[in-house]
Amino acid sequence: MTHLSLGRRQFLAGAGSLATLFLAGCATSGSSRLAEDATQAVPPDVLAMYAALPNERFPIPRARIELVEPQFWRQVVSDPTGERPGTVVVDTAQRFLYLVQEDGMALRYGVGIGRDGFTWSGRGIIQYKREWPAWTPPAEMVARQPELEPYRNGMAPSLENPLGARALYIFKDGRDTIYRLHGATDERTIGKAISSGCVRLLNQDVIDLHARVPSGSPILVM
Numbered sequence: 651m652t653h654l655s656l657g658r659r660q661f662l663a664g665a666g667s668l669a670t671l672f673l674a675g676c677a678t679s680g681s682s683r684l685a686e687d688a689t690q691a692v693p694p695d696v697l698a699m700y701a702a703l704p705n706e707r708f709p710i711p712r713a714r715i716e717l718v719e720p721q722f723w724r725q726v727v728s729d730p731t732g733e734r735p736g737t738v739v740v741d742t743a744q745r746f747l748y749l750v751q752e753d754g755m756a757l758r759y760g761v762g763i764g765r766d767g768f769t770w771s772g773r774g775i776i777q778y779k780r781e782w783p784a785w786t787p788p789a790e791m792v793a794r795q796p797e798l799e800p801y802r803n804g805m806a807p808s809l810e811n812p813l814g815a816r817a818l819y820i821f822k823d824g825r826d827t828i829y830r831l832h833g834a835t836d837e838r839t840i841g842k843a844i845s846s847g848c849v850r851l852l853n854q855d856v857i858d859l860h861a862r863v864p865s866g867s868p869i870l871v872m
Contacts (some may be wrong), residue, residue: 656857692716696723700854707782708809713852717780717837722746722760724855729756731870738776738831738859738869740849742769747831749862757862759855762839764847770829771871774822778784778865783817788828809835815853818859820869829871832856 692715700713715723722745729750731739739748739756742763748756758847764767786804787795805811814833821827834840834850849871 654851665807689721696843699724699858700852703857704869706815706857708807708815710809710815710853711851712799714837715852718760718840718852722841724757724858726751726760727756729754729778731756733868736863736867740831740869740871742771745843747851747859749859759859760840762834762841762850763774763833763843764849765843769809769847770820770827773817773868773870774820774827774829776818776831776863776865776867776869777821777826778819779863780817780819781833782815783810783811783813784815785811793834813852814856816856818856818860818863820871831859832851 665696696713696715700715702712703710710767723836727748729748731737731748731750733739733750735750737750738751740746740761740763741748745761745763746784747759750756751760784807785801787798787801792798792802796813807813812832813830814835816833818831819826820829820831828847830848832848832850833853833856835853837852839850
């Protein structure tokens with residue numbers, strides 16, 4: 651694993667300029683241009699982390715991790731957040747999610763985030779989690795994207811479902827923020843701001859995070 655030291659002041663400066671904007675729908679926009687670069691070499695331990703998962707309810711193919719910039723591969727780093735162990739911190743400016751651990755360390759995942767105008771920030775809790783969740787777009791999203799009308803009452807779990815293999819549901823003051831941490835199948839979206847608000851992790855990463863984070867855990871989205 652790669653170890654990286656990052657100062658808390660630098661972390662807060664990069665993230666503090668983002669405002670609380672809008673609620674999430676958790677669908678990926680198709681309008682962004684995403685470059686594919688499969689030329690980089692990937693170490694065997696990283697390939698192993700992102701290997702196929704044939705025993706899942708819907709078998710998951712290996713992640714094309716060569717399309718993801720190395721800083722967004724799952725890795726252990728020095729904790730830049732100053733939060734207590736067990737806290738999930740999303741740094742939207744840098745496109746990182748941290749799970750704070752003991753001894754000044756954190757497990758870091760690369761994420762994709764909501765495009766400008768479709769983000770949420772603040773402190774909350776992970777109220778509950780789901781394996782292979784159904785996805786129901788908010789009414790406002792259906793109004794913006796009429797092609798989603800068939801899913802107004804929910805889209806069944808599958809590899810094509812926008813929430814992917816796992817979802818963690820964020821509440822604030824007892825209310826659903828409609829903001830999720832969830833899986834993604836398109837490697838090219840990691841490190842990008844193109845969804846309608848939610849935080850996307852590769853399916854292999856969200857499965858790992860889901861197993862480590864109990865319901866009721868605190869979360870901070872910067």
